[in-house]
Amino acid sequence: MMKNVLYIEDDREIGQWTASDLEKRGYAVEWLTSGEGALERIQTADIVVLDVMLPGLDGFTIGQRLKKEAPGVPVLMLSARTSVDDKLQGLHFADDYLTKPFHPDELAARIDVLLRRFGQPAGQEVRLGHLTVRPDRQTVIDNRTGDEIPLTAKQLQILLYFLKHPNQIMTKEQIYEAVWGEPYMEGDKTVMVHIRYLRERIELDPGAPTIIETIRGLGYRVRQ
Numbered sequence: 097m098m099k100n101v102l103y104i105e106d107d108r109e110i111g112q113w114t115a116s117d118l119e120k121r122g123y124a125v126e127w128l129t130s131g132e133g134a135l136e137r138i139q140t141a142d143i144v145v146l147d148v149m150l151p152g153l154d155g156f157t158i159g160q161r162l163k164k165e166a167p168g169v170p171v172l173m174l175s176a177r178t179s180v181d182d183k184l185q186g187l188h189f190a191d192d193y194l195t196k197p198f199h200p201d202e203l204a205a206r207i208d209v210l211l212r213r214f215g216q217p218a219g220q221e222v223r224l225g226h227l228t229v230r231p232d233r234q235t236v237i238d239n240r241t242g243d244e245i246p247l248t249a250k251q252l253q254i255l256l257y258f259l260k261h262p263n264q265i266m267t268k269e270q271i272y273e274a275v276w277g278e279p280y281m282e283g284d285k286t287v288m289v290h291i292r293y294l295r296e297r298i299e300l301d302p303g304a305p306t307i308i309e310t311i312r313g314l315g316y317r318v319r320q
Contacts, residue, residue, distance in 0.1 A: 099211060102141035103127045106150050117200045131158035138166045143210055148175035163189045167249035168234030170210040222259055224307050227298060231256055251294040258318035267315040
C-alpha cells in the first residue's frame with residue numbers, strides 16, 4: 097500500500113526536488129510550505145517530514161502539535177542547524193533528526209526505517225486484562241468504562257513493541273533501541289521511567305503490575 101508523506105518545507109527549490117524524489121520512490125507526498133493546514137492533514141499521513149525553519153510557527157512548535165494530535169505518526173525533522181541543543185530540542189518529541197544538506201537516499205532510508213519501526217502489529221484487537229488494545233487505531237480502551245486511555249507517543253510505542261513480542265522477555269536495551277532508535281547507554285533510566293509512567297496509566301495497581309511484568313535481572317514481559 098502506498099504510504100502518505102506529509103512534507104512541510106518552505107524552500108520551494110528543496111521542496112520540489114525532495115517531493116519529486118519521494119514520489120518517484122513510490123510515496124504519495126502532500127507538500128505544505130508552512131504549518132497551516134497540517135493538523136487537518138495529519139490524520140491521513142503515515143509519516144511527517146518537517147523543516148525547522150518555517151514562516152510563522154517554527155517546526156518545533158508545529159511538530160509538537162502534530163505529535164500531540166497523532167502520537168502514532170512518526171515525525172522526521174529536517175534542519176540546517178547542527179548544534180546539539182537544536183537536535184536535543186527536536187528529538188524531545190520527534191523520532192529522527194536529519195541535518196541539511198542531505199542525500200535523497202539517506203532521507204528515503206530514514207523514512208523507511210521510521211515506517212518499519214512504527215509499523216503496526218496485526219490489526220486485530222488485543223485483550224490485556226481489563227484493556228483492549230487496537231493497534232490499527234493506535235488506541236487503548238479501558239473495558240470497564242469504554243473510555244480511551246490517553247498515552248504519550250513513547251508510552252504507546254513501548255506497549256505496541258511488547259505486543260510485537262508477546263510472552264518474550266525484552267531487555268531495557270532492546271526496548272530503548274527499538275523505540276528511541278539509538279544505541280543504549282549503560283545506566284540510562286529512560287526505559288524504566290517511561291514504563292513506570294505507562295503502568296500508572298494502564299495497570300489496575302501500578303505497585304503490583306499484572307500487564308507489564310518485571311522479570312528481575314532480565315527485563316520486562318507482556319503475556320498474551
